Structure formats: C-alpha cells, structure tokens
Amino acid sequence: MKLNRMLAAMVGSVVLCAAATTQAATELVIATVNNGHMIEMQKLSKHFEEANPDIKLKWVTLEEGVLRQRVTTDVATKGGQFDIMTIGMYETPIWGKKGWLKELKFDDSYKVDDLLPAMRDGLSSEGKLYAAPFYGESSMLMYRADLVKDAGMEMPSNPTWDHVAQVAAKIHNPDKGVYGICLRGKPGWGDNMAFLTTLVNTYGGQWFNMEWKPQLETQPWKDAISFYVDLLTKYGPPGSANNSFNEILALYNEGKCGMWIDATIAASFISDPKQSKVADKVAFAQAPTKVTPKGANWLWAWALAIPESSTKSAEAQKFIQWATSTDYINLVGKEVGWGNVPTGTRQSTYDNADFKAAAKFADAELAAIKSANPADSTLEKSPYTGVQFAAIPEFQSIGVSVGQQMSSALAGQVKVEEALKTAQEAADREMRKAGYYK
The missing domain is CATH 3.40.190.10 (Periplasmic binding protein-like II)
Structure with missing residues (x-):
C-alpha cells in the first residue's frame, strides 16, 4: 500500500514536471x-x-x-x-x-x-x-538575353523606357507562349502602385506638391499611366490586371516573360535552375528611365x-x-x-x-539599392520621403484607392483620364480630411 502511494506520488511528480516544462515553452x-x-x-x-x-x-x-x-x-x-x-x-x-x-x-x-x-x-x-x-531590395530589369539577342537587339545596362518598349515589341510572341513584358497590375499600394510610382517618378511626376496637393491629373501621371496601359495591352500576358509578384514569378520561371521590372529579390529565384526553366538565359540591367533617373527604382x-x-x-x-x-x-x-x-x-x-x-545578379542588385534615394526621388521638389511610396500615414489608404483605379484602367474598364480623375478626387478628400489643407 505504501509502495503504491509512493509510485503514485512519483508519477504525479513526473506529470507535474512535464506540465511545467510544457507551460514554460x-x-x-x-x-x-x-x-x-x-x-x-x-x-x-x-x-x-x-x-x-x-x-x-x-x-x-x-x-x-x-x-x-x-x-x-x-x-x-x-x-x-x-x-x-x-x-x-x-x-x-x-x-x-x-x-x-x-x-x-x-x-x-x-x-x-x-x-x-x-x-x-x-x-x-x-x-x-x-x-x-x-x-x-530595389527594383531592376530582368530579361531573357537569348530572346533579345535572337531579335537582333541589345540591352544597355541603363536602358530607357522607349528602348524597353521597342524590345518588347520585337520579342513578343504569344503564339509560342512568350509575352514581351510582364509588370504588376494587381491593385494595392505595395502592389501595382509600388511599380507605378517609380514609373511616374522617372516621367517627372510626384504624388504631392509642396502644398501637399495630390498631382494625379498632371501630365507626367497621364503620360506614364497611358504608356503602361498601352505597353501591357500590346505586349503583356492576358489578365495582367490580376498579376503581382508571385504570379509574374511563376510566368517568368515557365519562360513566358521576355522582360520583367520588379524587385531585385526575384533575381535569385529566376536564376535558380531548381525553380526556373530559363535560369541560364536571364540577364539584368538597371530600372528603365524616361525624363529623369530620379526615383526610377524603388527601395x-x-x-x-x-x-x-x-x-x-x-x-x-x-x-x-x-x-x-x-x-x-x-x-x-x-x-x-x-x-x-x-x-x-x-x-x-x-x-x-x-x-x-x-549570384550573377549581385552587382546589378547592389548598384540599384545604392542608387535609390528616398530623400530625393522626384524631379520637382516633394514634401515627402520615400521612392515608391510617400511616408505619411494617409498614403496606405490613398495608395489602395489609386491602385484600384489604375488596375481598372489596365483591365480596360475605364479610360486612363477617368481613372486618374477619380483617383485625384479620392486622394484630395483624404488629404483634406487629414488636415493637410482646406
């Protein structure tokens, strides 16, 4: 009887210790x-x-x-x-x-x-x-060197958007499952607007002027978004308005994208033969520019x-x-x-x-990161810091609203001018509500 009580006490002690150990984690x-x-x-x-x-x-x-x-x-x-x-x-x-x-x-x-x-x-x-x-990460141009060469084209280390459009036209071959260029279209301040802000920057545009007034109906925004919609409509994959990083990565690794401007971190995935069917064919250049190199690649x-x-x-x-x-x-x-x-x-x-x-992309990646300057990312002086975003609390909401309009324009649901007008009105309401101006 005494032995049974001792065994019971010992078992209980072990259970308690085990419970204590579990609880301690x-x-x-x-x-x-x-x-x-x-x-x-x-x-x-x-x-x-x-x-x-x-x-x-x-x-x-x-x-x-x-x-x-x-x-x-x-x-x-x-x-x-x-x-x-x-x-x-x-x-x-x-x-x-x-x-x-x-x-x-x-x-x-x-x-x-x-x-x-x-x-x-x-x-x-x-x-x-x-x-x-x-x-x-920063952003950079990742491209199929074999397709560019076969088309009789070259890709400079610092290309312009005009040159990229010419290359896209040459290598676009949807009958063989190859699209000239893949770019983000899925709405979100960190999705399509991350890329589009850099495009607008290099076109000479900005989110806000020094009075914090949204600038979404200015000429640089109209030119940049019109170029983007036209480029993807002609030379992008179907359904681009739904594509973000992961969707395009999958397309690229299957050999379906001739070019892609996106996060430098993608370079390690598309050059990995375990993941990519075209790992041995990829090459890298800096993000394309237009009017100015300022803000062309994000950080x-x-x-x-x-x-x-x-x-x-x-x-x-x-x-x-x-x-x-x-x-x-x-x-x-x-x-x-x-x-x-x-x-x-x-x-x-x-x-x-x-x-x-x-990592054959290492030099291009580091150069892109070091060239991005959040304190000076727009041609005209801006009151905010950030390359692909404006570092104010209100930007998250504004970026989501604008991103939805830009995605709708890409999908052909609204015209670019109409999308920018709606986006401008939404951004203006948000900035007024936050007290930036009356």
Missing part, C-alpha cells in the same frame, strides 16, 4: 508574407527551436495585401495577436515614431554596422532601429519588428537576431545554396566570394 506568433525567402525561413527555423527549446514558433503566413491589413489593424488597436510582424520601410518609421513598435537593441555579435546604410536608415526613426531587415526591405503589445519581447528579439544575422545567411548558403540567400541587407553578403560566384 514560450510561443511566438509570427506574421509573415507568403514569398520564397519567408517560406525558407520557416523551414530552417527548426534550427532556432532546437537551439532554444524553451521557445516555440507559430507561423501565420499571408498574401501581401492581407498581411498589411492584418498587422496594421493589430498594431493600431494594440490587439496583441502577433509577437513578431513582417513589415517594411513604409510602416516602420511611422509606427516607431507613434510608439507602436519596440526598439531593437542587439549585442555586438549582431554586427549592426554591417547592415547597408539604406536599410538601417529606412527602418529607423530618430536614430532608433525599430525593425531588422530580413531581406532588402524596400521586408523586416521583422516587435509590436509594443507583445509581452514576449525578449524571446521575440532573440528570434529576430537569429533570422537577420550573418549566421542565418551562412546557414541558407550552406543548406539551400548561395544563390538563394536573402540579399540586400548586409555588406558582408556582397563581399562573400561564395555568394558572388553563385
């Missing part, structure tokens, strides 16, 4: 975007969990537009749904200044000075780092941040330090391949001989 809920590098991070995060058995990771993986909505709502309402959020250069300084994000403070092993200045500055507010870059980082509402900031920062470190980049290089590491964040990546040997 901290769960971090991470909201992230459904692109290749983030998916790879989820696969490799087992290494983090093995090294940190007291921390468990729960992933919420969302399409880009849905992610933006979910994290914006959560951080603004202090909902506490997420411990780590994937956000970018638009949100970080604004949210940091509002006190919605926790400042990140890493130890010396993190080598914060190795972060590219453009990335570090774009994710800071008043000198404080509020998000760590998982990967950084962005997908970064990891901790909302102020999280009660697990120490554990969250530990994960962020791991996921954005040189050690993580080396892990990807070793396990996946150096051509597939997340780029655009650290100078040491571009100094790495293994990376340079594997």
Whole structure:
C-alpha cells in the first residue's frame, strides 16, 4: 500500500514536471508574407527551436495585401495577436515614431554596422532601429538575353523606357507562349502602385506638391499611366490586371516573360535552375528611365519588428537576431545554396566570394539599392520621403484607392483620364480630411 502511494506520488511528480516544462515553452506568433525567402525561413527555423527549446514558433503566413491589413489593424488597436510582424520601410518609421513598435537593441555579435546604410536608415526613426531587415531590395530589369539577342537587339545596362518598349515589341510572341513584358497590375499600394510610382517618378511626376496637393491629373501621371496601359495591352500576358509578384514569378520561371521590372529579390529565384526553366538565359540591367533617373527604382526591405503589445519581447528579439544575422545567411548558403540567400541587407553578403560566384545578379542588385534615394526621388521638389511610396500615414489608404483605379484602367474598364480623375478626387478628400489643407 505504501509502495503504491509512493509510485503514485512519483508519477504525479513526473506529470507535474512535464506540465511545467510544457507551460514554460514560450510561443511566438509570427506574421509573415507568403514569398520564397519567408517560406525558407520557416523551414530552417527548426534550427532556432532546437537551439532554444524553451521557445516555440507559430507561423501565420499571408498574401501581401492581407498581411498589411492584418498587422496594421493589430498594431493600431494594440490587439496583441502577433509577437513578431513582417513589415517594411513604409510602416516602420511611422509606427516607431507613434510608439507602436519596440526598439531593437542587439549585442555586438549582431554586427549592426554591417547592415547597408539604406536599410538601417529606412527602418529607423530618430536614430532608433525599430525593425531588422530580413531581406532588402530595389527594383531592376530582368530579361531573357537569348530572346533579345535572337531579335537582333541589345540591352544597355541603363536602358530607357522607349528602348524597353521597342524590345518588347520585337520579342513578343504569344503564339509560342512568350509575352514581351510582364509588370504588376494587381491593385494595392505595395502592389501595382509600388511599380507605378517609380514609373511616374522617372516621367517627372510626384504624388504631392509642396502644398501637399495630390498631382494625379498632371501630365507626367497621364503620360506614364497611358504608356503602361498601352505597353501591357500590346505586349503583356492576358489578365495582367490580376498579376503581382508571385504570379509574374511563376510566368517568368515557365519562360513566358521576355522582360520583367520588379524587385531585385526575384533575381535569385529566376536564376535558380531548381525553380526556373530559363535560369541560364536571364540577364539584368538597371530600372528603365524616361525624363529623369530620379526615383526610377524603388527601395524596400521586408523586416521583422516587435509590436509594443507583445509581452514576449525578449524571446521575440532573440528570434529576430537569429533570422537577420550573418549566421542565418551562412546557414541558407550552406543548406539551400548561395544563390538563394536573402540579399540586400548586409555588406558582408556582397563581399562573400561564395555568394558572388553563385549570384550573377549581385552587382546589378547592389548598384540599384545604392542608387535609390528616398530623400530625393522626384524631379520637382516633394514634401515627402520615400521612392515608391510617400511616408505619411494617409498614403496606405490613398495608395489602395489609386491602385484600384489604375488596375481598372489596365483591365480596360475605364479610360486612363477617368481613372486618374477619380483617383485625384479620392486622394484630395483624404488629404483634406487629414488636415493637410482646406
């Protein structure tokens, strides 16, 4: 009887210990975007969990537009749904200044000075780092060198939009499943408007003048959007109004896009023979220009941040330090391949001989990132910072409204002039409501 009681006590003790151990594990809920590098991070995060058995990771993986909505709502309402959020250069300084994000403070092993200045500055507010870059990007022209050559054309390292249109006309061959050019058309401030803002910039346009008045009916906007609609209507794939990054990536990897101007991060995917049927045929150039080179290529980082509402900031920062470190980049290089590491964040990546040997896009990517200047991205002086966005809280709503109109124009549902008029009116209402002018 006494032995049975002792055994029962021992079993109970073991159960209690096991329960305590289970309860001790901290769960971090991470909201992230459904692109290749983030998916790879989820696969490799087992290494983090093995090294940190007291921390468990729960992933919420969302399409880009849905992610933006979910994290914006959560951080603004202090909902506490997420411990780590994937956000970018638009949100970080604004949210940091509002006190919605926790400042990140890493130890010396993190080598914060190795972060590219453009990335570090774009994710800071008043000198404080509020998000760590998982990967950084600019935009550039990615093209099929074989198609260009076969057409008797050449692609300069700094092409103009006029030249790109000529090449698109020459290589467009829908009967063989090849479209001259693929560009974003899906509506969203970070979707079609990311690309279209750079197009408008290089046409000499801007979002707002120095009085904060929207400029959507000015000649540069009319010229840029008319060119875009005409170009994709003639030489783009069917249904371009529904295409964003992932849709075009799939088309490109199948050999269906002759050219693509988009995020530099795409270069690692389209030049990977495991993913791309045309990996050995791709080449790279800087984003095309028109009236001015200013603002022709964007600047962005997908970064990891901790909302102020999280009660697990120490554990969250530990994960962020791991996921954005040189050690993580080396892990990807070793396990996946150096051509597939997340780029655009650290100078040491571009100094790495293994990376340079594997990534033929490296020089073009770094040149694009270094050339983008958020403080001087428009021909006429502008009151805002940002290349493919205006860094004001109201831009998210305005960008979504304008993006919907531009997508409708591309789909042929409305004329360009009508779309710009409606977009101008919506932007004007938003800016008046926010008190920028009466």
